[in-house]
Amino acid sequence: MFSIRILRLLVVASICGLLIGCASRPLSNKEDVCAIFNDKPHWYQAAKRSTERWGGPIHVPMAIIYQESTFTADAKPKMQYFLGIIPTGRPSDAYGYAQALKSTWREYEIAVGSRSPDRDDFSDAxxxxxxYMNVTYQRNGVSKWxxxxxxxxxxxxxxxxxxGSHLSKQWLLNTAKRVDTRAKKFATQLSQCRAELDSKKRGWF
Incomplete structure (x- = not known):
């Protein structure tokens, strides 16, 4: 009886260790969307499900998430300092892969129903x-591509x-151009590996 109990504990501990290892494994190449999805197959499945749900391509949200957090789960805006030494707080409560504000995230929670999404979960992000892209398309007519x-x-x-609040912010226009360039690069990369990604059986992780 004792040995069976120990065996069960060892199995549970092994599964937990595997889960933690998969969750914390760093990306091998954040510049290549194929490498990202090969490192994290469940990310591809999540992105694919969401494009089927809301419409649009995968490469655009991936480029936006890269710009916002470089795929860092607990990303936050940089701490601000007075006189360079006294911390005065962060400029916003943005958090997670998508750097979503609490207020906007709450709108998303209401839109998707009673589930409890997390800002530091890639699937939710x-x-x-x-x-958000779908709302933008509906309100401002911006193509999802x-x-x-x-x-x-x-x-x-x-x-x-x-x-037109963006028109006077040249730094923001330049950043948007970089996002657009990255999205196009991701689209080209994804065209070369999507068939392989689609052919893989969906696993636990």
């Missing part, structure tokens, strides 16, 4: 970005974008 326009909406909000 990519779904959030695609949901237009990474440049979607990043401007993502940063300024749909209302700010419609008022």
């Amino acid at each position: 990519v779904d959030f970005v695609l949901w 237009d990474a440049y326009g979607h990043y401007l909406n993502y940063h300024e909000g749909q209302g700010g974008y419609s008022r």
